[in-house]
Structures are given as structure tokens and as C-alpha cells.
Amino acid sequence: MKAWLLKDFGLHNLQPGDVTTPAPQPGELLVKVGAVSLNFRDKAIVDGIYEPHLVPKPLIPVSDAAGTVVAVGAGVTRFQVGDRVNSTLYSRWIDGAPGPDEPAYCIGMPLPGGLAEYMILHEDSAVPAPASMSDEEASTLPIAALTAWYSLMDVGHLEPGQTVLVQGTGGVSVFAAQIAAAHGARVIVTSSKDENLAKIKTLVGNAKVEGVNYRTHPDWERNVLELTNGLGADVTIDVAGGDGINRSVAATKVQGVVAQVGFLSGQTTALNLMPVIFRQTTIRGIAVAPRSSFERLNVFLDTHRIKPVIERVYRFDDAVQAFEHLARGPFGKVVIKIADA
Incomplete structure (x- = not known):
């Protein structure tokens, strides 16, 4: 089969190649991938800043996928050939609290x-892809949508x-x-671009969203407090990390929750x-969620x-350009279509 292989760190070392198509073992599904979506985790792995000592080489990267089951191993009961499925990041985290070794079984x-x-x-790790979504749409769910859902709801x-x-x-x-x-x-x-704030207001509804440009207002936590009568937000989704977490704390209400989901501005603070x-x-670290939460999200x-x-x-052949687009900071998701590669 065709695959992209990370042979060493750096985007120039992400190269196309031919590898043996895997065969499903007992309990496993062979999935023809329709589409994948990119997350900052994928970029960080390629760049060598995400647990580099754990990265095998060569590696077929990217965790979030949607596709169709084309073969099953012995004993499979949850799915059959022809079913559309989503991957989940953690292949063994089904419900409840994560085990201490969940990162050792991450897809991608x-x-x-x-x-x-x-x-x-x-x-056990696969989730039925929503029937209302294309593979491209469904591929955006396993990390971005599920992280948002778990942070807010669970x-x-x-x-x-x-x-x-x-x-x-x-x-996210x-x-x-x-x-x-x-x-x-x-x-x-918050955003550095007024046009993106306008986009999200249009997407969600002007009556439900207020925006703060953190370039124009570097002390943006003060704006948040003004918008909430000095109380702050009940839940804050912090994707930046770094020392900016102090602003997130200031912008969050007393006994509120800061969901630390990312590290765009740094892994230390x-x-x-x-x-x-x-x-x-x-302050709660969020590393996506179990399969059970994914199923509730889809409902x-x-x-x-x-x-x-x-x-x-x-296109599949343009995977490097997709990673470059991700690095520029998209509004929403960047997707790679694979099925017709």
C-alpha cells in the first residue's frame, strides 16, 4: 500500500513510500482510510518536540482517521465489513479513568x-463514523471535537x-x-485576527459569541473580566500553554476550570x-478522552x-503541503483525502 513515512524528524523527512498492507489479527479491523485530519500533535511529532524518545522510525503518522472496514480478524463482533468507522487516539482507553500507560497505545x-x-x-477502540458526515468531516472528530467535548462536558x-x-x-x-x-x-x-472572530460569530451566532483580539488587547484577561462583570469564565479552554496560563487563571471564575489542552506557546510555564x-x-490537563465519551459526543x-x-x-499526494497549512494556523481543520489516492 501507499503510505507516508516519517523517517526522521523534520517535515522534509516525511516521505511517500510503499509498505506491506497489514493483515488484521484477532480482534482487529483492516480499514481502508477515506480521510485523515491534522492536529498540532501530528505536527509536533514530525517536528520532534512531542515525546521524541517514543517515536519509532519509520512511522506512519497522523492519529485521526475515518474509513471503511474491508477485513476483520478472528473473533470480531462489534463491526463487520462495510461499516464506516473512526479511529480513537487511545486504542485501549474505553471508559472511566485512563491507565498509567495509555500513551504507549496511541494511534499515530x-x-x-x-x-x-x-x-x-x-x-474495541473504533467508533462508528456518523452517518450524516463524509469521511472528510468524520476524520476531524477523534481529537479536536472529542477534546472540546470532554473538556466542557465531562x-x-x-x-x-x-x-x-x-x-x-x-x-479544538x-x-x-x-x-x-x-x-x-x-x-x-480570543484571536489575533478580527476576521476569524467575525467568522466564528457568523458560524455560531452573533448573539452567543463575543470576541477579543489579543493582539489589540494584550491584557485580554481584563477584557474577559469586563465581559463577565468581573467574575470570569466558568470553563476556559487553554490551547496555548506556556506562561499564558496565568492569564487563563485570571480570566476564569473563582473555583472555575482551566482545561489545559495544548502547548502552542510552550510546554513549560x-x-x-x-x-x-x-x-x-x-487546572486540568486534557489528553483527549475515552471511547465512551466519543460515543456521547456523536449523539x-x-x-x-x-x-x-x-x-x-x-490530496494524499499533497500531505506535506497540508502540514505546512497546519503550521500557518487554519480556521478549523485541515484534512487529507486518501480513499482515491
């Missing part, structure tokens, strides 16, 4: 990912009428705004502890008719 690193014509998924216990603060307009952030608004929450979005202590803030998306926002779909 260290396990082979979906940037290939075929991939292997264990039947961790943040979001209630209608509460306020959600979302950083940026990338994949756009899904968080869509989900929060559909749930009846108020949304405040100088955290000011006194505001965390006095505001009694919960919600279907009920509220939420569609993923895809900025561009690339």
Missing part, C-alpha cells in the same frame, strides 16, 4: 497512524447559561465554541501560584446538527 505514535491507504484498528460539567472562554480558532477551539453554544452557554473567543490558590482554580453532534469546519481538503 507510537502505533502506526492513518496517513496511508489502509490502517489497523482494534475493534470535566467542566458545563451548564446552560454559563460562560466558556476559548483560545483561538483552530480545530472552533468545536468548543460550537458545542458550548449548542448547549446554551455563552462563548468568549512559570505558574503564579497565589492566584491559583486564592481563586481556588482547577450530541447529530442531535444539534453540528458540522465540522474544514478550511481545506488536500
